[in-house]
Amino acid sequence: MLPIDQIRQDFPILNRTNKSGKKLIYLDNAATTQKPIQVIDAINDFYMNHNSNIHRGIHFLGVEATELYEDTRNKVRDFIGADYKEEIVFVRGTTEGINLVASSFAEQIVSKGDRLLITGMEHHSNLIPWQRLALSKKAHLDIISVSDFGEIDVNEVSTKITNQTKLLAISHISNSLGTINPIAEVIKIAHDKGIPVLIDGAQAVGHQPVNMNSLNCDFYTFSGHKMFGPTGIGVLYAKKEYLSQMDPYQFGGEMIKTVSYEDTSFADLPHRFEAGTPDIAGVVGLGAAINYLNSIGLEKIRGYTEDLAIYMADKLCTIEGLKIIGNPTLRGSIVSFVFDHIHPHDVATILDEEGIAIRAGHHCAMPLMHSFNISGTSRASVAFYNDRKEIDQLYEALLSVKTIFA
Amino acid sequence: MSDILKELYHEVILKHNSEPLNFEKREDATFCVEAYNPVCGDQFNLYFDLEEERIVNLSFHGYGCAISKASISILIQLINGKPINEVHTTNHLVKELLLNDGSQYNLPKELAAFAPVRKHSGRIKCVTLGWDSLIEFLENIK
Numbered sequence: 376m377l378p379i380d381q382i383r384q385d386f387p388i389l390n391r392t393n394k395s396g397k398k399l400i401y402l403d404n405a406a407t408t409q410k411p412i413q414v415i416d417a418i419n420d421f422y423m424n425h426n427s428n429i430h431r432g433i434h435f436l437g438v439e440a441t442e443l444y445e446d447t448r449n450k451v452r453d454f455i456g457a458d459y460k461e462e463i464v465f466v467r468g469t470t471e472g473i474n475l476v477a478s479s480f481a482e483q484i485v486s487k488g489d490r491l492l493i494t495g496m497e498h499h500s501n502l503i504p505w506q507r508l509a510l511s512k513k514a515h516l517d518i519i520s521v522s523d524f525g526e527i528d529v530n531e532v533s534t535k536i537t538n539q540t541k542l543l544a545i546s547h548i549s550n551s552l553g554t555i556n557p558i559a560e561v562i563k564i565a566h567d568k569g570i571p572v573l574i575d576g577a578q579a580v581g582h583q584p585v586n587m588n589s590l591n592c593d594f595y596t597f598s599g600h601k602m603f604g605p606t607g608i609g610v611l612y613a614k615k616e617y618l619s620q621m622d623p624y625q626f627g628g629e630m631i632k633t634v635s636y637e638d639t640s641f642a643d644l645p646h647r648f649e650a651g652t653p654d655i656a657g658v659v660g661l662g663a664a665i666n667y668l669n670s671i672g673l674e675k676i677r678g679y680t681e682d683l684a685i686y687m688a689d690k691l692c693t694i695e696g697l698k699i700i701g702n703p704t705l706r707g708s709i710v711s712f713v714f715d716h717i718h719p720h721d722v723a724t725i726l727d728e729e730g731i732a733i734r735a736g737h738h739c740a741m742p743l744m745h746s747f748n749i750s751g752t753s754r755a756s757v758a759f760y761n762d763r764k765e766i767d768q769l770y771e772a773l774l775s776v777k778t779i780f781a
Numbered sequence: 782m783s784d785i786l787k788e789l790y791h792e793v794i795l796k797h798n799s800e801p802l803n804f805e806k807r808e809d810a811t812f813c814v815e816a817y818n819p820v821c822g823d824q825f826n827l828y829f830d831l832e833e834e835r836i837v838n839l840s841f842h843g844y845g846c847a848i849s850k851a852s853i854s855i856l857i858q859l860i861n862g863k864p865i866n867e868v869h870t871t872n873h874l875v876k877e878l879l880l881n882d883g884s885q886y887n888l889p890k891e892l893a894a895f896a897p898v899r900k901h902s903g904r905i906k907c908v909t910l911g912w913d914s915l916i917e918f919l920e921n922i923k
Contacts, residue, residue: 394785395783395785717847718823718844718845718846718850719846720823720846720848720904720907721790721846721847724786724789724901724903724904725786725790728783728785728786735821736820736821736822737821737822741822744822750822750823750824750844751821751822775782778782779782779786779790779795780795780798780799780847
């Protein structure tokens with residue numbers, strides 16, 4: 376059990392009220408998580424006391440800022456159980472991480488007639504980069520189907536991998552259904568056939584332990600803002616053996632060794648993938664988020680939020696006319712649902728009046744919504760600062776939604 | 782239910798949502814206009830014919846929230862059978878209502894029902910979806 380009352384005090388925004396004076400019940404954690412004061416203070420402290428550019432300043436501020444930045448790289452490496460700090464590339468977020476791999480890795484290895492493999496539950500950010508690449512290379516994008524339970528069948532992963540398949544990309548946890556995918560098994564199947572795997576870890580990191588060493592995936596990418604850190608910063612983990620062969624993603628300062636008018640040699644890993652001045656304060660904030668999560672413990676966080684998400688799913692499905700979309704065996708912190716004749720946006724507006732923040736819409740997964748024959752869902756997603764009382768209030772508010780549209 | 786919600790989900794809107802006017806697909810319509818909001822996925826088709834610059838046989842079909850659906854149903858009630866220039870006039874009233882307060886106009890009570898949406902900026906597009914799509918289409922076929 377977690378000391379929720381104490382934890383909640385670390386999140387100043389949880390004291391907010393809406394226009395009607397109702398206290399915030401924040402259940403939109405899959406969109407972005409709230410930030411503890413420790414993260415806010417770290418960013419503040421950086422700008423107040425250490426602000427400088429990195430990797431170049433001889434002055435003491437430059438040294439301090441560089442240390443803070445590179446120390447966080449080590450912290451990220453340890454947090455996700457990677458072997459080398461050179462395998463940790465700072466990016467803007469999961470979307471940029473995936474685009475980087477599509478541009479700098481897949482672009483090189485995919486030719487006409489080749490195939491890329493993803494699942495039917497991917498966020499648009501793990502679909503469109505592959506779709507565009509397939510179109511430009513005259514390659515094919517294969518889709519692993521999603522069952523009515525919101526799950527994939529690992530046997531289908533095996534059968535969909537052909538001799539032409541060059542890469543498999545899959546989300547660790549579905550942002551729209553909450554399904555935890557069997558990625559360890561999927562990675563093993565793909566590796567047995569010599570296929571590299573990219574994992575979209577946006578919904579997983581910070582919510583459960585994640586270990587690159589035991590997963591043995593080739594690429595794993597996630598966003599700081601979905602793990603209680605700042606927006607605008609994220610991480611791409613890539614195995615050194617791939618990273619060392621990849622072209623730079625962008626060109627400019629910070630990523631070079633020597634430059635002449637004729638040619639350029641690029642910096643060592645991972646700096647050659649970090650062109651331009653990065654979001655240094657964002658990296659510092661990300662480091663503070665990791666410290667914060669470590670102080671609570673990811674095993675405890677996962678245990679608590681899993682229990683809370685199951686409590687929520689069990690409670691909501693007792694509401695007549697409400698249908699939960701996806702009923703996976705292993706659920707993350709997310710529950711998506713629809714009412715028979717009530718649009719998700721109307722649900723969200725009515726809950727908002729009660730101070731309850733949820734997400735309504737297609738969750739950047741339009742093809743998945745179509746496969747369930749819906750245009751969108753209402754999605755409630757929990758974090759370790761939520762509790763059962765809040766879920767009970769969500770339940771009551773959903774009953775009032777039904778009354779309004781009775 | 783709070784007063785704010787009672788205002789927003791006015792009985793006129795709830796009635797048009799549950800019993801929308803002319804809610805049917807028409808394969809034989811001369812024109813079919815798509816009203817689509819990619820942000821939320823609301824998607825309707827408006828079907829109509831033109832007779833001597835009048836919009837006639839106006840119907841719609843599709844999927845969207847209570848406010849967008851009721852808004853198109855009320856659009857039909859107000860402009861079906863009317864000359865095109867009246868569509869523009871009424872659309873202007875809708876915009877005045879949502880962006881300013883529109884109280885200086887003598888609004889039909891169906892339109893006045895949308896006045897509280899002004900306080901919910903995220904839902905204004907729901908009201909204007911059908912109107913904007915129809916106006917854009919009419920501009921293009923001039």
